[in-house]
Amino acid sequence: MVHITGNFLAESPLSPKAREALADALDQGWSDQGKIAHSAARARILRDQAMESLAQGLKVRPDELEVLGEPALGHFYAIGGLLRAKDNLVHSSVDRKEIFALARTHGKMIEIPVDISGRMEFKSLQKAAQYSGVFALQAANGETGVTQSVDELVETAGNLRVSCDYSIAGTRVELPTKWDSAFFDARSWQGPQGIGLVAIRNRSAWQNPLPHIGALRTPQSASLPLLICAAVALEEWLEDEPSEIKRLRTLSAELREDLRSIDNVDIAGDLSGSLPHITSMSFLYVEGEELLRTLETAGFSVDSGSACTAEDLQPSHVLAAMGLLTHGNIRITLHHSTTAVQIGELIEAVKSAVTDLRAS
């Protein structure tokens, strides 16, 4: 069996505290909240407490926040709820595939290009803002970690309604001063998989995009234990964040500097314009899958945006839109538990893997 010494995948296991909260919640929060039973009342209280805590952590009002048991639908709720038939869906060329799918189904879209550092072009957005529409604003990109200047973009977007994708940025990018809906994923604060949160600020502009009866904005079918676990994970995350952000930024700076010493490496974006925990890099003349397997064998799990690792064998549309090398790509994600020793070991493993693969 391979001994994994470093998890640098986008996902990470729950912290002991969050896992304990989940086990407790399975005991306490099993009842159907809609019923009259005592257990149901307890479940309702637990839910309200969790939602309040999450709202506070995400800096939104509790009455703005909705939970989704299927986070992949979050973009659809956040954007689709604001989008009218005559509207353009304005989005960037590095958006998630879900946004492209939504744009294609909607039929009217304007794609905003990015520069080589992954930043959206203001001029194109300014042009798009002349028409009515919804601006899908991705605060941070999951493949490269590149962040956007959300306030400047929102200002440029003028009268476009703004739907913020914070599924990757989480709490690490402040919400802009003006927004109409926002989407979060509990995984961005090392919470459980399967909890998405949609915040709806502009109630008059948002309409439930799915068939519905009554005033409920989302199906209310998300798992209560997972919701409670997500709230506990966020509390713990925010407690550690002030020191962790600094620490991870320092580790990422070291990682970038050391790996830049390898010949012909293309690193996505600058650290100052990126999340502190995601680094994407591509090595010329190296096949991504081979690099991934070599690192896995050495005990390091990383992600890749290269075509050979994608289901459809297409190169990453994000790297392509930025004009970066798409082959030989790896993405390294640091977590609250990542140590300096692990980073040092990873750097050595990457250097040796790239050298060996280029020589073979």
Next chain:
Amino acid sequence: MKEINCLGKRCPLPIIETAKAIKELHPGDSVHLLADDPATEVDLRAWARMTGNQMRVSAPNEFLITKSKVD
């Protein structure tokens, strides 16, 4: 002009073959690459930026690469 046929070959092979061929050329000389991997164009563009050479798409799945500097 030297021609490299990488039709049916996956990236990074077309880029590796191009780099090998370019090494043997003088600045100003070109190679003609045939490649149909969907990543070829974007990767060749990135390669040209990183190595200081020049490339252009001459026809669908055809690329003209010019050596710009001495190795």
